[in-house]
Structures are given as C-alpha cells and as structure tokens.
Amino acid sequence: MGKVEYLKLIHVDEALALIREFRQVEDSLELPLPEALNKILARSIYAPEDLPHFSRATMDGYAVFARDTFGASSSLPSILEIMGHVEMGKAPQIRLEKGKCASISTGGMLPEGADAVLMLEHTHRIDEGLIEVLRPVAVGENVIGVGEDVKRGELLLEHGRRLSPGDLGLLSALGITRVHVKRGLSIGVISTGDEVVDPEELPPLGKIRDVNSITVSSIVRALGHSPHHLGRARDNFYDLKALVERALNETDILLISGGSSIGTRDLTIQVLKSFEGFRLLCHGIMISPGKPTIMGNIGGKPVMGLPGHVASAFVIMLIIVRPLINYISGMKWEEAVRYFSFPLKTSRNIESQPGREDYVRAKLKKGEKGYMIEPIFGKSGLISTIVEGDGLLKIPTYSEGVYEGEEVEFIPFGPILGGIR
C-alpha cells in the first residue's frame, strides 16, 4: 500500500499525472466503419495499397505530354491532335503519342504516356480532331499521381486515435471496411448527500434535487461512453459501501457525485478506506472551483469523489475526469489530456488567488474587434452559470488575476465535449 495523504492539496498537473498509474482498457472489438465513428482505434493501420492506384485527372480537359504545351499562349497557341476520349471508370485503350492529346473528365484515368491534364478553359477547339493550347501545363499538373494521397505501407492511422468522419473516409478509400476499436467504458455514477432528493421528488425545505447525476452522466455520454447510474446513497456507511461494491463489480471507473458537506466527504473517504487494496491518491486539488476532489484506486480501479457544488463538479469533470476517461479508454496520453484553447482578451478584471488554478466560467462576446471573453461571476453552486457559459477561462497557478483587456487562455466547451477532434 502506497503513501496516503489526507487533505494535502496537490497541483492540477500532479493530479493528472496520477492518472497514468491506471491500466488502459485492453478489450477490443471489430466494427463496420459506420459504427466506428468516435471510437478509439485499437491497432495501428498501415496502407495495404497505393491511393490512388492509377493516375487520375483532377480537371476536365485533355491528357497531354506537358512538354507539348511548353511556350504555348493565346497569341501563339500550340496545336494538338485529339487521339480519342478516356471513358470514365475504364482503363484507357489509348497510348498517348507525342503532339497528341486525349479528352478526359475529372476522375478519369490518364492514358499511358500522358503526364499532365490541360484544363478545358485553357484550350480552344479548332475542329473535331484539333485543339489549340492557350497556356502551358507543368508535369503532374491537374493530376493525382499513383500513391500521391497515400503510399502503400505508410502508417494511416495510429492506435489510440479517436476515429473522425475523415478517418473513416480514408479507410473506406483503401478498402478497409471493418476496424478493431476499444470497447466503450462503463462509468458508474453514485449520488450522495442527505440533503439531495431525486429530480422527480418535490424537495421539502432543507433539501434540493439532484443536479450532478444527470450533468455528470451526460458528460460521460458526450465523451462516448456509457454512464451507469447506480443510485443515490443516503449518508450512511453501509448504504454507500453497498453501492461502491456494486460499482466496482460492474463498471470501469466510479464517480461519486458528492454531497457538499464535510460530513459526506468524510463518509466517502471512510467507505473507500474500508475496501482492501484502496489507496488514496489525492484529497484536495489546488483548483477553483473543485478543491475538495478525491482520487482513489481500489484494486486498480479509479474512483473519483467529485465536489458537491454543481459548477465545481462540472469543472472537475472537464479538467480531471475527462483526461482520466480518455486515457483509460485507450487514447494516447498526449491526446487524452489535450484540450483545445486559445488566447482571448477579457472584458473585465478578474481576481485570482495565487497558488491555485482558476477556471472561470465565461461567455464569448462579439465586439467590434472580434471576440472578447466575459467572465461569469457566479457562485459555484449556481447551475445557471454553466448554462450561460461558452467555456472556461483559465488563470494559471501563480497569477493574482488579470486586468481588463489582457489575454487569457479560453477553453471552449464545444471541442472539449464534442466527440470529434
């Protein structure tokens, strides 16, 4: 059993580094392409052949020897004889001779000998058998050569990649119609907190409805995996222990959607500790919102205790749990932790405490000079601050804040939650 730290705060980077001690899922399955969208490729794929496997015209016009067009211009056109026509979808029967050309459509196969395609627009038809060339073409112009798109044996797609529509197109082009992908993950979600009732219930004074279960589950679904809501544990040891036990049997990762009180957090730790092989990896992260986050390992399975405030849980889901799920699902480490962000100027001053990373919910605001970013200053218990937000604005650990007009890193929700790169 490793070292246990209780409420020793760690940096976001340290928390992320802890993820790598878990094993990635190994099971894979073979799927036809249409079902493989957004799945994680289990084995690298190499090109079984050249793409294309013959030289193709990319324009309508005439297949030519490029040399025959050199020096041609509208004032001094070259003249070429039309030998014949390339039929679409067929290997041309013609062998191009010097001083001659063959009419060809976009996508047509170049006849032997031809090394360029002259665009129709750059020719003038004299009669049935002759054209004037009004401009020269270079060798290879308006042609996709053999293997120009992909060379045989080339690495097409590396394992660990999430398959995009373009990726599936590439596989299809090479006749690869089934792929081995990692199975999706089953992610357990347990709600806790004596102050929480199910959304269907009318909460009496002192209680509120469960918000985090659906938010957390939906993020899991948006990431391409299956949430498995095991139910809500009352704030007592045996209730929670029974649900955790079930989750460990049935799911790959367990998310305990926390009550907000110290009592619930203590109980969560207590229950986790009662499992053999449990290691507390972290209890508290230097992040705002989201500090009271728990990360543990029970016999190799990741268990996260999420903070209770809705915005805190949301931020932890995106900044910590998303990389965890991505990595366990088979993605390469660099891909799993990567998110898309860019600098934008803030429309207001934002204070920050040095010593923690701040993720402020923020709105995009289109001004005269393009987008600015407007922080939403709401308490982390307010769900409306998430609904109104377009993304998160990141203030680094050692900053005391930023001034109006300064550039800050903006992380839009779209790409971080979209299934596609």
Add this chain to the structure above:
Amino acid sequence: MGKVEYLKLIHVDEALALIREFRQVEDSLELPLPEALNKILARSIYAPEDLPHFSRATMDGYAVFARDTFGASSSLPSILEIMGHVEMGKAPQIRLEKGKCASISTGGMLPEGADAVLMLEHTHRIDEGLIEVLRPVAVGENVIGVGEDVKRGELLLEHGRRLSPGDLGLLSALGITRVHVKRGLSIGVISTGDEVVDPEELPPLGKIRDVNSITVSSIVRALGHSPHHLGRARDNFYDLKALVERALNETDILLISGGSSIGTRDLTIQVLKSFEGFRLLCHGIMISPGKPTIMGNIGGKPVMGLPGHVASAFVIMLIIVRPLINYISGMKWEEAVRYFSFPLKTSRNIESQPGREDYVRAKLKKGEKGYMIEPIFGKSGLISTIVEGDGLLKIPTYSEGVYEGEEVEFIPFGPILGGIR
C-alpha cells in the same frame, strides 16, 4: 415554378440564405432527460419555481446576523454564542437571535433571521458554546439566496436550443425530468459515379472506391441525425431517378454524393428536373473547394448535389449542409448557421482568387508564441488532407490571399462537428 439558374455562381451567403425557404421539422416527442442530450428543444421552458427554494450555505461555518460580525478582527474578535446546529437536509428548528449563531455545513438551510454564513476558517472556537469571530461578513455572503440561481417564471431554455449536459442539470434541478424535443432527421445519401465502386470491392484500373458515402454519413451522425444510405446509382437516368424517388419518400433531406465528372453532374440535374415541383435553387457556389454544388427543392424537400472531390464534399458538408441540417432540425437560424472561429496567424503565404471564399484545410502548430495555423496545400481530391487537418482557414471573397504572419479566421473541426455547444 421559380426562376431556374444554370451554372450561375452565387455567393456563400446567398446559398445559405436559400436554406430559409424550407420548412423546419415540426414533429416532436417527449423524452426523459438522459435521452434528450444534444436534441433540439421543441418548446421553451420557464422556471416553475425558485431555485433554490430556500437560502443555502455555500461554506461550512456558522449562520449569523452579518451585523453581529461588523468590525470583528483577529486582534479584536466579536464573540457569538452557539445556539445550535443546522442538520443537513432539514429545515432548522432554530430562530436565530441577535448575538448568537448556529453551526451549519455547506448546503445547509439558513435558519430564520440569519443573513450570512461565517466561514469556519474565520472563527475560533472558545468552548462548546462560544466562538470568536475573526473577520466580518457581509449580508448574503457565503449564501445562495432564494431564487438566486433561477427565479420562478424566468425563461430557462428557449425552444430551438440544442440541449447540453448543463441544460439537463438545470432542468433536473427544477424537477423537469421529461422534455419535448424535435425528432431527429433522416438524411438520405445516394452515391453516384460510374468510376466509383463500393468500398468492399477491389477497383479495377480506372475506378476508385467510394469515400464520400461514409464521410458524409458520419458527418450527419456527428450532427446528431440518422444517415440513410440508399445505395449507389450507376450513371444512368433511371437508376438515379429510382433512388431519388425512394429518398423523397423516406427521408427529410437528400444528399447526392456526386461523381466528379461533368457527365454525372449533368445527369443529376436532368434527373432532378424530371420531378414535378422541382426548383433549381443554385448550381455553383463561389467557394473553393466545392464550386460545383447543386441545391434544389422538390416539393418542399431540400436536395443537395455534392461535389465529387472528397475535400470539396467535406467543406460543403460543413459550410452549407451543416446549417441546412441544423435549421431543418428545428434550431434557430442564428444558431444553425453559427460556427465557432477565431483569428490566428498563418505560418505561410496563401494565395487566393478574389471573387470566391476559400476554405483551406489547415493544421494547428504550437510555436513559442502560442498557436499558429499552417495551411495544408493539397489537391481537393486528397482525403489525407482532411485527416491531417485540425480545421479550415477562411479567406474572404474579396481577398487575394494572406501573407505569412497575417491573421486569418480559423474554424476548428472540433466544435463544428461536436454534438455540444
């Protein structure tokens, strides 16, 4: 029958404006929240009650009269008597008296009379019944007041909105566990082109495998709708006509994934014209790649003839068809056409022909000064240029290009294809 234009090129904005003549889907269905993720809300939702419906503590500490703490400091602390403890999830039985306080946990309900919560860290416990107050708190501090998140009657979510994880959390908080959403669309996809074979086949010289069917279908799926691949038509009138007829009966929008030759395009127009009530809305858009795009209306149903080159079809799917699908599916016009973009400096010169909008596939490149954008100069027939790209770089209609180091608009693939705002 309206005006028919043949190969009269129109601007991208004009092409987009044509979309609005189509009717949006009206059918809706009621779904439980977990199934409503990424669906389009059919009816606006107003808050049926205040959220929260009682004042809650957002910190662990003591519920107080803020006035009792005014002027308190560590050198001159005020002293308060502890009247009792607020139990989580229950309405407190205490009525707070002046000069007194009640211990409370995060999420606990404020007792009557209390108007702020003093953080535990800012107190010192003298004995069982007394605390020292080391800092003052303001009225409302560390408290979420009644209706502070959402006020009763307030517009929560407007119809036409795509439901995000946060949106579902908000609904859940208010006890709304089922929502009316628009039904998903069935999008017909027909492949054409005599030079194309199915991906399972070994193409002879002169033919290539179908790439666009899977790419186009996957984009449809990524947008949250159901692609319906009706098959591949050989380049003859009756083959294509039969498939279009079936598509008109079975689907909401028809995408004809074009062969690349003039012949196939002419055939497509010919077949479309043979349907009663057909109107050719556009034949050719001032866009690169993607110029030979057809948009038509058959008895109210949108029909698109996509360009044959893979990258051209991809760009048209994102820039023209995505807004079309979004709009028909019930999204507000502004949302349907909106995409996420931001300015980035290009790492190279890029030429452009004035008179058309250029969408150059591009890669993000992390340099010393943050991201730059590197154009991928590949022929539009190359699928590999899409696979390598992170997004599109837009060059406006009247520009002749941009120089290295100049800022250009970058449209990342992630948010444009991700299911979530």
